[in-house]
Every structure is written in C-alpha cells, then in structure tokens.
Amino acid sequence: MRRPFKAAAPVKEGPRANNEIRAPRVQLIDFDGSNRGVVAIQEALQIAEDKGLDLVEISPNAEPPVCKITDLGKLKYQSQKKAAEARKNQKVIEIKEIKMRPNIDTHDYETKMKAVRRFFEEGDKVKLTLRFRGREMAHMELGMALLNRVRDEVSTIAKVEAEPKLEGRQMMMVLAPR
Numbered sequence: 764m765r766r767p768f769k770a771a772a773p774v775k776e777g778p779r780a781n782n783e784i785r786a787p788r789v790q791l792i793d794f795d796g797s798n799r800g801v802v803a804i805q806e807a808l809q810i811a812e813d814k815g816l817d818l819v820e821i822s823p824n825a826e827p828p829v830c831k832i833t834d835l836g837k838l839k840y841q842s843q844k845k846a847a848e849a850r851k852n853q854k855v856i857e858i859k860e861i862k863m864r865p866n867i868d869t870h871d872y873e874t875k876m877k878a879v880r881r882f883f884e885e886g887d888k889v890k891l892t893l894r895f896r897g898r899e900m901a902h903m904e905l906g907m908a909l910l911n912r913v914r915d916e917v918s919t920i921a922k923v924e925a926e927p928k929l930e931g932r933q934m935m936m937v938l939a940p941r
Contacts, residue, residue, distance in 0.1 A: 779820040780835050781808060784828070792821070792831040801827055858937070860890045865899055865906040876916060883920050883940040893934040906934045914938070 779785075784804060791799040791807050794816055802810075811818040811832045819838060822829035859882045861875050882889050891913060893906045910927045917938060925937035 778838075779823065780817050781811070784818065784820050784830060786828045788827045789818075789820075789830040790825065790827050792829065794832040807832075854886055856886060856888060858888045858890050860892060862892045862894060863909065865893055865895060865902065865909055867909065876913070879913070879917060879938075880920070883917065883938075886940055888924065888937060888939045889921070891936045891938065895932045895934070900932065903929065903934070910934065910936050 786804060788801050788803055789807050791802045791810070793799050793810075794814055799810075807818050807830060814832060816832050817835040818830050819833055819835055820828055821831045861879055863872075863875060867875070879889050879891075891910060893909065895903070895906065899905070907927060914923060914936070919941075921938040921940055923936065924939040925935070927934055927936040
C-alpha cells in the first residue's frame with residue numbers, strides 16, 4: 764500500500780517575531796534603541812502592541828534572548844536591500860585557461876602573456892596548460908622552463924596557486940592575482 768506524500772513543514776526564514784518567541788524572559792531594546800533590561804515576554808509583547816510595532820528576536824542565542832521593538836516588514840525589507848547590495852558588489856572569480864606548446868615562438872608567447880596580464884587585471888585566475896606531442900614528451904625540461912619563465916614575468920602581479928604538475932601529456936600551473 765502506497766503512503767500519501769507528506770511534504771515537510773515549511774521552514775520560516777528570518778527572525779522570530781511576536782508570539783513565535785518562546786523564551787519566558789527577554790532582554791528588551793526599545794524602538795528608539797534604548798535598553799529596557801530583562802523583562803517578561805508578556806510585558807514586552809504588550810509594550811510592542813501599544814506602540815503598534817512588532818517584537819523581533821534579534822539575538823536568539825543570547826541568554827536571555829535579545830528582542831527589539833521594531834516594524835518587522837521594514838526590517839525584512841532592509842535585510843533584502845542589504846543582501847541585494849552585497850550580491851551586486853561581489854565579483855565571481857573565473858579561471859581562464861591559456862594553452863601553449865613547449866616550443867612556442869616569441870611573438871606567440873608575448874601575445875599569450877598580454878592576455879594573461881589582462882585576465883589578472885580583471886581579477887580572474889589563470890590556468891596555464893602546456894600540451895606535449897610526440898617526441899616533445901622526451902623534453903619535459905623545456906615545458907618546465909617555459910612555465911618558470913611565465914611565473915617570473917608575472918611574479919609582481921600574481922602568485923602561484925598550484926605548482927606545475929604533469930598529468931598525462933599536459934603540464935598545468937594555476938596563477939592567481941595578488
């Protein structure tokens with residue numbers, strides 16, 4: 764016999780307010796920011812109701828919990844605005860990949876290095892990949908020398924996040940901006 768699907772109870776977001784507060788006594792902060800001290804929860808709810816505002820639990824883990832008399836809708840709105848502002852200002856760091864060969868020509872190398880510098884200016888990490896083909900596998904030291912040359916050139920603007928390592932026919936190194 765199949766049991767009917769029972770959805771989990773919805774999880775309430777944000778601070779507890781008014782009758783959701785379970786502590787018998789609370790540290791009360793008045794609507795103007797003054798500390799009223801430790802009062803019974805019923806008294807705090809009555810004060811909030813008289814002002815036409817809500818009793819909001821600010822610090823639930825304190826002993827006793829800290830509650831403030833404020834407008835709950837306004838508090839939620841301000842926290843949403845703050846979160847949106849924080850999201851707008853954050854930068855997502857991407858990893859850009861530059862592929863080279865161990866016997867790269869000087870002009871090609873300079874072009875790749877120009878791109879590497881531009882990525883660092885944008886705040887992104889750079890993954891340098893050297894691909895070895897055929898007999899190039901016998902001369903790993905050329906690849907290592909090339910990666911060391913790149914490291915030395917960008918040492919003022921970047922730091923090595925992952926040292927050069929060989930994986931199959933590829934040698935990789937990750938650099939991050941300082």
